[in-house]
Amino acid sequence: MNDNFSLDLEGIPKELKLILEIIKIKNGQNLPLKIIEQISDVNWNHFLELAxxxxxxxxLYSKIKMIDQKILPKFVVQTMFQEYKKNxxxxxxxxxxxxxVSKTFAENEMRLLVLKGPVLAADLYGDISRRTSRDLDILVQMNDLDKVDQLLVTLGYKQEDYFQIETVLNDWKWRxxxxxxxxxxxxxxxxxxxxLNPGPGKEPSFNELWERKRISSLTTHPVYYLGREDLFFFLVTHGARHGWSRLRWLVDVHEIVRQKMDWIKILKVMREHQYLHLGGQVLILSSQxxxxxxxxxxxxxxxxxxxxDLAKKxxxxxxxxxNLHTEPLPxxxxxxxDRYLLSLKTNRQKLLFYISVLYPSITDVKTIKLPKYLxxxxxxxxxxLLVMRKRWKQSLF
Known part of the structure; x- marks a missing residue:
């Protein structure tokens, strides 16, 4: 990387810059002067909103505990503590x-890999309380999906209605x-x-990931999760796809990079699946x-x-x-x-994407209903149908 290259961070809120500075505080380190200088001109409600x-x-709270809490407003410290405790x-x-869940799957001879959640917090931060997780992400073999569904139903889980898989010509496997x-x-x-990611696109197979799995020491019964290099691949591709719009994903990469990594293996996996440029994007962001x-x-x-260029975007x-989970997005x-996602793709990935755009979707069926044999x-x-729906959408504005 060119040592003179730097990102333009002028438009980032000062409250977010302060959050980044606090996160960088190391154990036993005194409060840096740049933080003390920033504190006098902070919108603390916006600080909490961003956090x-x-x-x-x-x-943040684990870092704040190490510094002189009198420097921060009392309500900020108390709010952070309450959120920390709930988490x-x-x-x-x-x-x-x-x-x-892991034990039940094992008893039914089904393999699973936990992608995030408590195992990720323990592995990256050494403490499950220092990272958030609202749900559990689990990777299974595609061929086991019917058995997984039956097992989860017996355990009391219900498939969420808005996640029901609707499909045309069996396209759900890659869409x-x-x-x-x-x-x-x-x-x-x-x-x-x-x-690991939406298709179409190349990624390691479940069997490859299983061969390189690790066992978490967090629980009594074995819980399996991704090997370190595969976890780096997952964190990079997942975070890039979301524009790193939550800084937690970037901090995850910061933490895993500080562990002992086999960069030869990482380069091989990233190159094989055409994601070298995404690894570069996140390393630039994380370093700066x-x-x-x-x-x-x-x-x-x-x-x-x-x-x-991707880091700048x-x-x-x-x-x-x-917040990319807002519906509808502004x-x-x-x-x-949409433009950003397209810029992430290599030429080969763009070709696959354009081909996938021409593949029928359930929206087409809802636009013009045809019998299944047609x-x-x-x-x-x-x-x-794509042009028709675009014109309908434009007419609403």
Missing amino acids: IHHRLYPL TFQMLHLSAVMED HHHISYFHPKKGVKLEIHWR LLETPISEEMKALILGKIPK TIFYFEQMV ESVSRYH YVLYFPLRPF
Whole structure:
């Protein structure tokens, strides 16, 4: 990376800059002068809003405990403590559910890998209370989905209505990548994944991930999760797809990079699946926002213009406090995010994407209803239906 290259952070709120500075405080370190200088001109309500939006409040509170709390307003410290405490109980609850589900799957001879949740918090931060998680993300084999559904129903989980898989010509296997279940009594949502990311696109197979799995020491019964290099791959591709719009994902990468990593393996996996540029994007962001050290081995990911351009495009999400789960997204955010997602793709990935756009979807069926034996006609009709829906949408504004 060119040592003179730097991101333009002028448009990022000063409250977010303060959050980043506090996160960078190391154990036993005195409060840096730049933090003391920033505190006098802070909108503390916005500070709390950003801390919650970026899901960084438990980590922030663990840092705030180490500094002179009198420097911060009392209501800020108290609010952070209450959120920290609620999150700790949530993570303990999820840990118990995670162990129970893992044990039940093992008893029924089904393999699962936990993608996030308490195991990720323990692995990256050494403490489940320092990272948030509202649900459990679990990866299973695609061929086991019917058995998984039956098992979860017997355990009291219900498939969430708005996550029902609707499909045309059996396209769900690559168009979707997870489905959600909710347990009304336990108040826990499970996201069952059969891919790490939405298709179309290349990624390691379940069997490859299983061979490289690790066992968490968090629970009594074995809970399996991704190997370190595969976890890096997942964190990078997941965070990039969401524009790093929650800084928690970036801090996750900052933490895993500080662990002992086999960068030769990482480069091989990222290159094989055409995601080298995304690894470069996040290392640039992490090094400039969180001062993540970049070793010589890691610099191979940062080479070229594309990672730098992608890192620049991400700043929009920090300036705007974008929540991609808002429905509907503001039109300006939706347009920007669509262009951003396209910029993440290699030429091969763009080709696959454009081909997938021409593949019929359930929306086509809802636009013009044809009998199932004529579903093949949706292929030639697809371009016309896309134009039709676009015109309908424009007429509403």
